[in-house]
Amino acid sequence: MMSDFDKQRPAFGFDLDGTLFSIKLILKRFSQITGKEMSFENMTKYSMAETFGLTEDQEYEIFSKIKDDVNLNSKPLKKTVELTHRLAAQNCPIIIITARRQNAFEETSKALELAGIKYDQIFMNANEKADIIMENNIGRYFDDQGQLIEKMMDHPVSKSCEMTLIDAPYNQGFNCDSRMFV
Numbered sequence: 001m002m003s004d005f006d007k008q009r010p011a012f013g014f015d016l017d018g019t020l021f022s023i024k025l026i027l028k029r030f031s032q033i034t035g036k037e038m039s040f041e042n043m044t045k046y047s048m049a050e051t052f053g054l055t056e057d058q059e060y061e062i063f064s065k066i067k068d069d070v071n072l073n074s075k076p077l078k079k080t081v082e083l084t085h086r087l088a089a090q091n092c093p094i095i096i097i098t099a100r101r102q103n104a105f106e107e108t109s110k111a112l113e114l115a116g117i118k119y120d121q122i123f124m125n126a127n128e129k130a131d132i133i134m135e136n137n138i139g140r141y142f143d144d145q146g147q148l149i150e151k152m153m154d155h156p157v158s159k160s161c162e163m164t165l166i167d168a169p170y171n172q173g174f175n176c177d178s179r180m181f182v
Contacts, residue, residue, distance in 0.1 A: 009092070009093065009137070010137055010138065010139025010140070010161075011092070011093035011094065011095050011120070011136055011137055011138045011139065012084075012087050012092055012093070012094050012095070012138065012139070012140050012141075012142075013094075013095045013096070013097055013129075013132075013133055013136070013138040013140070013141040013142065013161075014080065014084065014094065014095070014096050014097070014119075014141075014142045014143075015096075015097060015098060015129075015142065015143040015144065015145070015166075016096060016098040016100060016108070017074070017098070017100070017144075018143075018144030018145070018166060018168060019077070019080055019142050019143055019144050019166045020076060020077060020080050020081060020084070020096070020112075020115070020117060021074040021075065021076055021077060021111065021115075022074055022075045022076075022077055023040070023074070023144075024040050024074075024075070025069070025070050025073060025074045025075070026048065026066070026070050026074065027039075027040055027043065027048075027051075029062070029066040029069065029070060030048050030051070030052055030062060030066075033062050033065070033066075034052050034054070034062075036052055036053070038051055038052065040168075040169065041169055042169065043168075043169050043170045044169060044170055045170055046144075046145055046146065046147065046170045046171065047059070048062070048063075051170075067104055067107075068107055071100065071104050071107040071108055071111060072107045072110060072111055073111075074111070076115040076117070077166075077182045078182070079180065079181075079182040080142060080166065080180070080182055081115055081116070081117060084117050084118070084119070085116065085117075085118075088118040093120045093121075094117075094118065094119045094120055095119065095120060095121045095122070095123070095132075095136055095138060096112075096119050096121070096122040096123065097122075097123045097126045097129050097132050097133070097141075098122070098123070098124060098126060099125065099126060099127060100124055100125070101124065101125050102124045102125050104124070105122075105124055108122070108124070109122075121136070129141075129143075129148065129152070130151075130152050130155045130157040133152075133157050133161050134156070134157050134160065134161075137160075138161050139160070139161055139162065140161060140162045140164060141161050141162070141163055141164065142164045142166055142180065143163075143164075143165065143166065144165065144166040144168050144171060145171065146165060146170070146171030146172075146173075146174030146176075147174070149163045149164075149165045149171075149174060149175075149176045150174045150175045150176070153175050153176065153177070158177075162177040162178065163176050163177045163178075164176065164177060164178045164179065164180050165178070165179050165180070166179075166180050166182055167179045167180065167181045167182070
């Protein structure tokens with residue numbers, strides 16, 4: 001439980017997929033299932049539906065089939081994981097905000113534990129990340145979704161939180177406070 005002092009200190013917020021964990025296994029599984037080969041370096045769209053020419057229902061169906069595998073076996077991104085380790089060593093609050101569904105909590109917790117990622121809170125099925133950031137005094141937020149970061153740059157949350165975009169081929173040209181190359 002966070003002390004009153006910790007609640008006053010800005011926390012650090014992190015997305016999961018593409019930020020703390022690589023999306024390369026997701027991409028590989030989508031390539032295998034659809035029969036369409038796509039490399040990470042050539043990925044220009046954030047959405048797997050757009051990348052593979054699928055409907056949102058088809059994308060959801062594939063994610064449902066692969067979720068346990070990718071949630072447990074995606075590789076941690078070394079630089080962001082090391083950052084969480086340094087922050088935890090300094091007793092900085094770490095909050096994870098992910099769109100992963102609540103039913104993925106068990107394998108998500110296990111993957112975080114295996115990667116040695118300590119966190120104070122996790123918000124699953126989080127579609128309104130700006131509200132969570134504001135409510136939890138997050139001073140710096142890391143995410144790979146360019147559209148989301150750019151949207152938050154035009155939101156009141158940007159007055160109190162630095163938005164850091166995790167650099168990826170699919171998020172070039174978006175407005176952000178800073179980029180982190182992993």
